[in-house]
Amino acid sequence: MIPTIDSARLVLRPFREATDFAPVAAFFASERSAFYGGPAPRPEAWRKFAVFSGHWMVRGYGPFALEEKASGAFVGLAGPWFPEGFPEPEITWMLCDGALGKGYATEAALRALRFGYEDLGWTTAVSSIVAENGPSLRVAERLGAVHEYDFQMGDVLLGVHRHRGPTALAEVAA
Amino acid sequence: MSGPVLETERLVLRPPKPQDFESYLGFITSDRAQYVGRVQTRLAAWKAFAVEAGHWSLHGYGPWVVTLKSTDRSLGQVGVWHPEGFPERELGWLIWAEAEGKGLAYEAAMAARDHDYRVYGTKTLVSYIEPDNARSIRLAERMGAVLDPAAEKADEIDFVYRHPGPEGAR
Numbered sequence: 001m002i003p004t005i006d007s008a009r010l011v012l013r014p015f016r017e018a019t020d021f022a023p024v025a026a027f028f029a030s031e032r033s034a035f036y037g038g039p040a041p042r043p044e045a046w047r048k049f050a051v052f053s054g055h056w057m058v059r060g061y062g063p064f065a066l067e068e069k070a071s072g073a074f075v076g077l078a079g080p081w082f083p084e085g086f087p088e089p090e091i092t093w094m095l096c097d098g099a100l101g102k103g104y105a106t107e108a109a110l111r112a113l114r115f116g117y118e119d120l121g122w123t124t125a126v127s128s129i130v131a132e133n134g135p136s137l138r139v140a141e142r143l144g145a146v147h148e149y150d151f152q153m154g155d156v157l158l159g160v161h162r163h164r165g166p167t168a169l170a171e172v173a174a
Numbered sequence: 175m176s177g178p179v180l181e182t183e184r185l186v187l188r189p190p191k192p193q194d195f196e197s198y199l200g201f202i203t204s205d206r207a208q209y210v211g212r213v214q215t216r217l218a219a220w221k222a223f224a225v226e227a228g229h230w231s232l233h234g235y236g237p238w239v240v241t242l243k244s245t246d247r248s249l250g251q252v253g254v255w256h257p258e259g260f261p262e263r264e265l266g267w268l269i270w271a272e273a274e275g276k277g278l279a280y281e282a283a284m285a286a287r288d289h290d291y292r293v294y295g296t297k298t299l300v301s302y303i304e305p306d307n308a309r310s311i312r313l314a315e316r317m318g319a320v321l322d323p324a325a326e327k328a329d330e331i332d333f334v335y336r337h338p339g340p341e342g343a344r
Contacts, residue, residue, distance in 0.1 A: 014231075016232075021258070043257070043259025046257060047257070050228030050232060053232050054227035057192075057230065057231055058220075059192070083220055083221065084221075085215070085216055085217040
């Protein structure tokens with residue numbers, strides 16, 4: 001079962017098709033989705049959406065839907081992510097258009113990182129980011145992640161950024 | 175994964191598990207999958223597998239994994255699903271090469287169709303089949319499904335076979 005956790009301004013919860021798919025489809029219709037395998041027509045966007053939930057069933061963990069506490073609106077996703085072929089388990093994030101510029105990605109990724117360390121027992125974690133994805137690179141930087149190596153995924157080159165480990169993260173939070 | 179489990183004379187139909195992936199990979203990257211979404215890479219196969227698992231998670235139903243009663247090993251996937259872009263609920267079937275020719279797909283698909291009519295109260299189902307997929311067409315016809323030229327197509331698949339409703343299927 002997919003748990004529900006939260007951060008200061010966000011609820012991290014299981015995906016619901018009725019409320020979450022339309023914003024995800026809108027995201028995958030936008031140019032910004034190029035860093036996430038988009039743009040994609042609606043049926044393909046649904047398949048990407050279904051993988052978020054299916055990931056939990058196949059791996060036992062996966063990304064959470066992000067809900068803004070103040071409005072109840074779905075604003076994106078963040079969480080553990082390890083599709084077949086990735087070099088190691090990672091923390092991913094993605095925000096819908098209206099949710100940018102509020103620090104939500106950093107807040108959600110930090111909470112997801114803690115979930116990885118505290119609930120999944122991870123001892124390390126990375127995030128893979130395309131070099132042209134400036135906003136995500138800045139999130140990784142804010143989280144204290146450091147670029148470590150690159151890997152080729154199909155036709156995209158992903159930079160792998162290593163997050164602070166469990167002890168260092170706890171010290172920062174304290 | 176939690177979800178309903180069906181039993182037939184020879185088979186168990188259960189929700190997918192992580193360990194079913196390797197046999198799915200073998201099938202979906204093979205020539206046998208040429209009419210049903212064959213992919214080239216492990217990653218694409220994993221994502222297709224996760225899409226089906228995601229359908230289970232989001233909707234509480236989806237394609238079952240088919241096993242013999244004596245073993246938990248996957249021999250294929252049979253069941254009803256309704257992904258975005260499909261105009262109607264579809265009854266689909268995939269059977270690995272090792273399990274072919276024993277009527278297992280028929281046995282599983284009949285049980286899946288009956289379950290859908292009983293549990294969800296659906297009045298009809300379709301199967302989207304490529305015109306060159308002769309084995310699947312034979313199975314659809316054996317189940318009493320007929321080509322429905324008026325039905326809306328899915329994913330540019332040219333044939334829509336319409337199954338008899340709950341009364342006609344008995």
